[in-house]
Amino acid sequence: MKRFNLSKAPVGMKKYLSFFKIRFIAGLSYRSAAWAGVFTQFGWGFMTVLMFKAFYESSPESFPILFSSLSSYIWLQQALLAMFMFWFFDGEIFDSITSGGIAYELCRPCGLYAMWFVKNMAARLSNAALRSVPILLVAVFLPKPYGISPPDGILSAVLFLISLILGFLVLIAMSMLIYISAIYTLSSAGVRILATSAVEFLSGAIIPIPFFPDGLRAVIELTPFAAMQSTPFLIYSGHIDGDKAVFLIGVQLVWLAALGLFGVFAMSRALKRVTVQGG
Amino acid sequence: MRLYFKYLRMLVRSQLEYRESFIMTLLGQFLVSFSAFLGIYFILMRFHTVRDYTFPEILICFSSVLASFSLAECFARGFDAFPRLIKSGSLDRILLRPRGVAFQVLTSNLELSRAGRLLQAIFMLIYAVPRCGVVWTADKIATLAVMIAGGVLVFTALFILYAGFSFFTIEGLEFMNLFTDGVREFGQYPLSIYGEGVLKLFTYVIPVALFQYYPFLYLVGRSDDKRLALLPILGAVFILPCSLFFRLGLRRYKSTGS
Amino acid sequence: MIELNGVCKTFKVAKRNAGFREAAKSLFKREYTLINALSDVSFKIGDGETVGYIGPNGAGKSSTIKVMCGVLVPDSGECVIDGLVPWRKRKEHVRRIGAVFGQRSQLWWDVPVIDSLELIRDIYSVGEAEYKRTLSELVELLDIKDIIKTPARQLSLGQRMRCEIAASLIHSPKTLFLDEPTIGLDAVSKLAVRKFIKSINKSRGTTVILTTHDMQDIEAITDRIILIGRGRILLDGPLYELKGKGSEGKTIVIEYSGGGLPEIEGLTAVEDSGSHAKIAVDTALISVSEAIAAISSSVEIIDLSVSGQTVEELVASLYREFRI
Numbered sequence: 001m002k003r004f005n006l007s008k009a010p011v012g013m014k015k016y017l018s019f020f021k022i023r024f025i026a027g028l029s030y031r032s033a034a035w036a037g038v039f040t041q042f043g044w045g046f047m048t049v050l051m052f053k054a055f056y057e058s059s060p061e062s063f064p065i066l067f068s069s070l071s072s073y074i075w076l077q078q079a080l081l082a083m084f085m086f087w088f089f090d091g092e093i094f095d096s097i098t099s100g101g102i103a104y105e106l107c108r109p110c111g112l113y114a115m116w117f118v119k120n121m122a123a124r125l126s127n128a129a130l131r132s133v134p135i136l137l138v139a140v141f142l143p144k145p146y147g148i149s150p151p152d153g154i155l156s157a158v159l160f161l162i163s164l165i166l167g168f169l170v171l172i173a174m175s176m177l178i179y180i181s182a183i184y185t186l187s188s189a190g191v192r193i194l195a196t197s198a199v200e201f202l203s204g205a206i207i208p209i210p211f212f213p214d215g216l217r218a219v220i221e222l223t224p225f226a227a228m229q230s231t232p233f234l235i236y237s238g239h240i241d242g243d244k245a246v247f248l249i250g251v252q253l254v255w256l257a258a259l260g261l262f263g264v265f266a267m268s269r270a271l272k273r274v275t276v277q278g279g
Numbered sequence: 280m281r282l283y284f285k286y287l288r289m290l291v292r293s294q295l296e297y298r299e300s301f302i303m304t305l306l307g308q309f310l311v312s313f314s315a316f317l318g319i320y321f322i323l324m325r326f327h328t329v330r331d332y333t334f335p336e337i338l339i340c341f342s343s344v345l346a347s348f349s350l351a352e353c354f355a356r357g358f359d360a361f362p363r364l365i366k367s368g369s370l371d372r373i374l375l376r377p378r379g380v381a382f383q384v385l386t387s388n389l390e391l392s393r394a395g396r397l398l399q400a401i402f403m404l405i406y407a408v409p410r411c412g413v414v415w416t417a418d419k420i421a422t423l424a425v426m427i428a429g430g431v432l433v434f435t436a437l438f439i440l441y442a443g444f445s446f447f448t449i450e451g452l453e454f455m456n457l458f459t460d461g462v463r464e465f466g467q468y469p470l471s472i473y474g475e476g477v478l479k480l481f482t483y484v485i486p487v488a489l490f491q492y493y494p495f496l497y498l499v500g501r502s503d504d505k506r507l508a509l510l511p512i513l514g515a516v517f518i519l520p521c522s523l524f525f526r527l528g529l530r531r532y533k534s535t536g537s
Numbered sequence: 538m539i540e541l542n543g544v545c546k547t548f549k550v551a552k553r554n555a556g557f558r559e560a561a562k563s564l565f566k567r568e569y570t571l572i573n574a575l576s577d578v579s580f581k582i583g584d585g586e587t588v589g590y591i592g593p594n595g596a597g598k599s600s601t602i603k604v605m606c607g608v609l610v611p612d613s614g615e616c617v618i619d620g621l622v623p624w625r626k627r628k629e630h631v632r633r634i635g636a637v638f639g640q641r642s643q644l645w646w647d648v649p650v651i652d653s654l655e656l657i658r659d660i661y662s663v664g665e666a667e668y669k670r671t672l673s674e675l676v677e678l679l680d681i682k683d684i685i686k687t688p689a690r691q692l693s694l695g696q697r698m699r700c701e702i703a704a705s706l707i708h709s710p711k712t713l714f715l716d717e718p719t720i721g722l723d724a725v726s727k728l729a730v731r732k733f734i735k736s737i738n739k740s741r742g743t744t745v746i747l748t749t750h751d752m753q754d755i756e757a758i759t760d761r762i763i764l765i766g767r768g769r770i771l772l773d774g775p776l777y778e779l780k781g782k783g784s785e786g787k788t789i790v791i792e793y794s795g796g797g798l799p800e801i802e803g804l805t806a807v808e809d810s811g812s813h814a815k816i817a818v819d820t821a822l823i824s825v826s827e828a829i830a831a832i833s834s835s836v837e838i839i840d841l842s843v844s845g846q847t848v849e850e851l852v853a854s855l856y857r858e859f860r861i
Contacts, residue, residue: 032448032450036448043457044457050477054329054330055322055326057330058328062325139447153360185475187302188308196307197307199309201314206315206318
């Protein structure tokens, strides 16, 4: 039973790193997928910018955010889509849960939570790494205010990077809960569908959070949903800065800790059930 | 045709075997398009109109596109899921049967659960039809029907094009999403709001505006030219070059066997 | 009548090297190698023949089958089956052939088998009377009466394979292609499938072309063997002729106690544990009875068995001989 105690699982970083590397190389070998992704996301971003341009021109006074900030937000969103799309789950993990293969996973000397976490990080990062650069490169050269503009100085760049990493970790910690719920329910389709639609909408993937009605917006800013892509992108674009940025990064930290701890706890409980049932 | 219905019956029966996942997918499709609706709702609460189009007008536009897309996705799912057919080797089996390839692909799959979006489209129509200021005479109703039907054919053509590309590249297929999912998403608004260039692209290259924008102008009374209502029929011709491309891909498949 | 003449086919395959740098490089540039899947493949198969088409994995078996089914168009060469070029007259051609792929199903997964069969009847436009006759014959011979009302996904592999075969024969094809029809089956199902294929060949005169790695399939079903390796036809002839080639060796397996094995010319101990031994006998030098007499004179034999070279070993030795 000792082995299943996750908090005491040996955490040698090296195996996670080599795990990460393998996943990364596998991702790199899909070259045409990467180019196709760049093309698609660029087109998508372009159309989104044009759409908001129509709204801006219809009534500029109702626009809740600078147009150039919005453009930066949209291009970051497209460039880093692979990192932040919530619906991207690892089918292998679900398969191992439903088929009972998870029992074998438990035999490896890695913490299962940490391993799944790294696996998800690697898959998303390897997809995003290839796609982001060309999209951002093109977006930089688009005429103002339709392209991406650099952040307002070093401080907001640093805050953005911190917040980006935290946001990414919060997203994965959240998606871990979906995997864990599958251990309990075995069929995860229902939870997955509900969670995906809700998270996508509330995290500002469909329309940016500043465009939400004011009352709702104030609440959502404090939820883990806004802590994913919205906070870093808005910090980058200068829509959020100074004390507010620091405060929202604090919110991200709190959610990361909460989701992470809850995930580890729920997982160890779920795994106890697995071992009690004998797989 | 009799054979087509036989296939359909078979596929429906297969789907009913998995009632739970059927309902889940149905619900999922509904929720996804519901959040798109919520997005439009929030934005129009703030702006009220976009380039003079009102919320109910936009809903008419959105729901007709969504209805077309989901119907096409239900019935032409075989083309949409075609890459899997190639990967699993089922295409070889299709080639071993003495019937047309396109016919067999069409009948290889049917996804009734995709109608979740259709449900959303119907709800939006019910909301928007009395509120958009259109006097629903027979010719207006016919226009809406032609728009939806023309849309089904254009989306089907796009799925065929997608299937055609999968003969050349499977992993690179993602770019076609811009023209299938993308048209569904950006077709929420009349295509003219994106500017002249985009409208031209979607008129002359991919004839989406022919069923989405021009007949819509006539429908909501922004133009009196009745000929606009017939443009979806012209748009449907798009299915010909797409089928030709599919055939080209099939020929390539037969010479490389992969 | 099947006639292949100088059929050639080349495939282009992307090369991929290990390592991060190589993966990144291949983003921009990719190298290809050409593989000759088929080079100058020619043979003739008459009506009603049963042919085993064998060769190791990747030898070109399935490419040849695909050409004969009209799914793959060769780069050069001719292929005429009953007067038709398969890929030119696809629909007419496939009406006359049936195909069973052991690893892929043609039955609709979620509906009862009988529904699949009826749909196939309509696809091939088989007349009602003929369908009924064929169906009752197949149902009886394959013993699937009790299972055709079950959805395909609930069948065991052996049951499913019997239904797959029935599905391939609903339209009474003149030629039947079988690609590893017994793969993964248990012994009883294997025997049933083999017996059925043989009988359908006898009663209807169906030409049978079989690819398999199971040499007992070959022994039970086919009269003729075509061996392919690296895209070339290496051997083509009746099975007995081939068997004659390799029958120069016998193997004696004994359990014994006491003493050591005799050292005589013509006897080689392949294995010897001191109580269990496998001895190869070169019958050109020493007869089996002489060998047994010699062994029993030096050790106490507890148990003994003699076996000839199996088709399995024969084929393995052929693969070695042709270095494929």
